[in-house]
Amino acid sequence: MFSKPIIRVIPPGPKARELIEKHREFVATTTHDPENLPLVIERGEGVWLIDVDGNVYLDFSSSIAVNNLGYPTHDEIKYVVTKMIEVLAHAAGTDFFNPYQIYLAEKLVKISPGSHKKKVFFCNSGTEANEAAIKIARYFTNRKYFIAFIGSFHGRTMGSLSLTASKPVQRKRFFPMLNGVIHVPFPNPYRNPWHIDGYEHPDELVSRVIEFIDYWVLQHYVPPDEVAAIFFEPIQGEGGYIVPPKNFFEELSKLAKRYGILMIDDEVQMALGRTGKMFAIEHFNIVPDIITMxxxxxxxxxxxxxxxxxxxxxxETGAHSNTYGGNALMSMVALKTIEVVERYLDNVLSLGKIIKERLYDLKERYNVIGDVRGLGLAWAIEFVKDRNTKEHDIKTRDRVIYEALKRGLVLLGCGKSSIRIAPPLIIDEERIKIGLDILEEAIKASV
Ligand SMILES: Cc1ncc(COP(=O)(O)O)c(C=O)c1O
Known part of the structure; x- marks a missing residue:
């Protein structure tokens, strides 16, 4: 285990440069940014990532909240993988029964909010989990409309994409998608259409959003009894790690209940300890009808x-299914993952306090930081050109990401001009402090 980053050659080193060029030749374009994040990872060790040129970086991204237990994975999970490879990795979990997916489903039912009877549908990704939620909601209610939030990210397949409203490029030339998705403002305390300071006046912000849905949408053009569900992220992830006011989901839930509308909680990025609770919605005191992860x-x-x-x-039988869902190997890996995460929840809450304090301190000292927000180990800082106009400062955000990389810290952007601070849950206080010191050096070098 490393005690600090080691930068042998400024990234991208020669091997990284060669591989990035090859990647561009053979691999489809997705979301890489070789200018600001020219990182070619060869291996991982706990909270450290080692690139192909031998540089060692501290990871504050968890590969977008996937590697919550570090790299390549936790020792107890490695053991499960090797064991299951000897026993059973895959056998048509859709057509044959196996005990492993039952164990996992039982565990998920037990740990998720609400003591009512629940079931679990298994698939392979976040977007597919949301596609299933769309289908279940339509099938159950026989209603067609959905309400989703501006700034949300729910995936990129055509159903989920119709809910996603984070960046125009994600939707450009793909229209038409699923019909009947209505987008409404999210109660972002820092940026909202009413210019309300949602930190000072959270109730006013919540009232405006609820009024928007109830009066402007449901009483003007969308028949409430034709709305199947409201889709939401408890904390908007890709949209910028935006935490809504504490009572928002309770108010939203009251509105949904009044019209028989389901509440669908997309926990793909926030579930399993990221915010210090197993599910982020547990911070908000409601029980959703459907949860995706x-x-x-x-x-x-x-x-x-x-x-x-x-x-x-x-x-009913045959209405929805997929090949790999409930795969034996991954069911047991997920089960062990949940068990291990349960032991780290206190760590997340105490380290979250350290991050919060330090980020607020940075905001005091650097005018380029307009907003700081987060929960547990899911934090973001937003860069602005001017604190009054709140004009996004994308250039500085990108520069900070690269300056941090040069110093051995991996950061990922989110929103329009924000950076997320989302280290693996297994990190300790010493490494959190190392990372935050590098973050400050990177900001200093970028302004
Ligand atoms: C909240 C949320 N929902 C859905 C998705 C889509 O997940 P996937 O990329 O696994 O399809 C993401 C991915 O970033 C996400 O953050």
Whole structure:
């Protein structure tokens, strides 16, 4: 285990440069940013990532909240992988029964909010977990409309993409998607259409959003009894780690209940300890009808997704399925992942306090930081050109990411001009402080 980053050659080193060029030649374009994040990872050790040129970086990204238990994965999960490879990795979990997916489903039902009867649908990714939620909600309610939030990210397959409203490039030329998705403002305390300071006046912000949905949408053009569900992230992830006011979901839930609308909680990025609770929605005191998850459920090993729903919503035989869902190997990996994460929840809450204090201190001292927000080990800082106009400072954000990389810290952007601070849950105080010191040096070098 390393005690600090080691930079042998400024990234991208010669091997990294060569591989990035090859990647560009053979691999489809997705979301890489070789200018600001020219990181070619060869291996991982706990909270450290080692690139192909031998540089050692501290990871504050958890590979977008997947590697919550570090790299390559936790020792107890490695043991499960080797054991299951000897026993059973895959055998049509859709057509044959196996004990492993039952164990996992039982555990997910037990740990998810609400003591009512629930069932679990298994798949391979976040977007698929959301596709299943869309289908279950439509099938159960026989209603067609969905309400989703501006700034949200729910995936990129055509159903989930129709809910996603984070960046225009994600939707450009793909229209038409699923019909009947209505987007409404999210109660972002820092940036909202009413210019309300949501930290000072959270109740006013919540009232405006609820009024927008109830009066402007449901009483003007969308028949409430045709709305199947409201889709939401408890904390918007890709949109910028935006934490809504404490009472927002309770108010939203009251509105949904009044019209018989389901509440679908997309926990793909926040579930399993990221915020210090197993599910981020536990901070907000409501019980959703459907919960979707993926990323961290995998223990950083291989894809798995899950949709947890009220048992009476179950579909009929043949209505929905997929090949790898409930795969034996990944079911046991996910089960062990949950067990290990349970032991780290206190660590997340105490380290979260250290991060919070330090980020607020940085905000005091650097005008380029407009907003700081987060919970547990899910934090973001937003860069602005001017604190009054709140104009996004994308250039500085990108520069900070690269300056941090040069000093041995891996950061990922989010929102339009924010950086997320989302280290693996297994990190300790000393390494958190090392990372935050590098973050400050990177900001200093970028302004
Ligand atoms: C909240 C949320 N939902 C859904 C997704 C889509 O997950 P996947 O990339 O596994 O399809 C993501 C991915 O970032 C996400 O953050």
């Amino acid at each position: 993926a990323k961290s459920l995998s223990g950083g090993v291989a894809p798995i997704g899950a949709t947890i729903f009220r048992a009476e919503m179950d579909l």
